[in-house]
Amino acid sequence: MKKLQILFIALSLTIITSSCHRGRHTVIQINDNHNITRVEYTGRIIFSGDSKQIVSMSSYGYLKFRKNDERLNIERNRAGRIVYEVNGEKESLVLNEDGQRLLSEAVKHITKAQGKRGQVNSRF
Numbered sequence: 001m002k003k004l005q006i007l008f009i010a011l012s013l014t015i016i017t018s019s020c021h022r023g024r025h026t027v028i029q030i031n032d033n034h035n036i037t038r039v040e041y042t043g044r045i046i047f048s049g050d051s052k053q054i055v056s057m058s059s060y061g062y063l064k065f066r067k068n069d070e071r072l073n074i075e076r077n078r079a080g081r082i083v084y085e086v087n088g089e090k091e092s093l094v095l096n097e098d099g100q101r102l103l104s105e106a107v108k109h110i111t112k113a114q115g116k117r118g119q120v121n122s123r124f
Contacts, residue, residue, distance in 0.1 A: 028113050039109045040064040051107040052100035057082050065106035072102040 028039040043061020047054060054063075054074060062075040073085040083091040086099040095103065 026110075026113075028109050030109070035068055036066075037068075037109065038064075038066045039106050039113075041110070047103075047107055051104045053095060053103070054082050063103075063106065065102055067102070067105065070098075070102060072099055072106065074103070 025042040026040070028037075030037040041061070041063040043058035044056070045054060045058070045061055045063060046056040057063075057074070057076055059076055059080065062073070064074075065072040069087075071085075071087055075083060077083045077091075081093055083093060084095045084099050085091050086096055086102065
């Protein structure tokens with residue numbers, strides 16, 4: 001019976017550990033009476049110099065950005081490719097103009113929160 005309890009505890013800890021996101025999880029939320037903005041990300045993300053594309057993203061990473069009714073979700077699919085979803089549209093491997101604008105705004109909030117203004121090609 002004792003071995004069964006130990007096995008159950010070990011199995012439970014394994015499931016809990018594997019279901020959690022790895023790395024630092026950050027949420028930035030701003031409410032300025034006119035706009036509600038939320039940026040949520042985890043993992044290692046490298047942005048292009050113009051902040052309109054993601055060059056690299058860790059396999060467990062994602063970035064979610066919401067400003068009022070606009071939404072941008074970025075993550076890696078099972079094939080390891082970065083996929084973008086803008087305002088609930090079908091996932092795409094290419095970021096459209098609206099998505100680029102939203103990503104650029106998300107990067108501004110991230111760099112401001114981290115105190116790294118001007119360093120948009122950073123790893124988060």
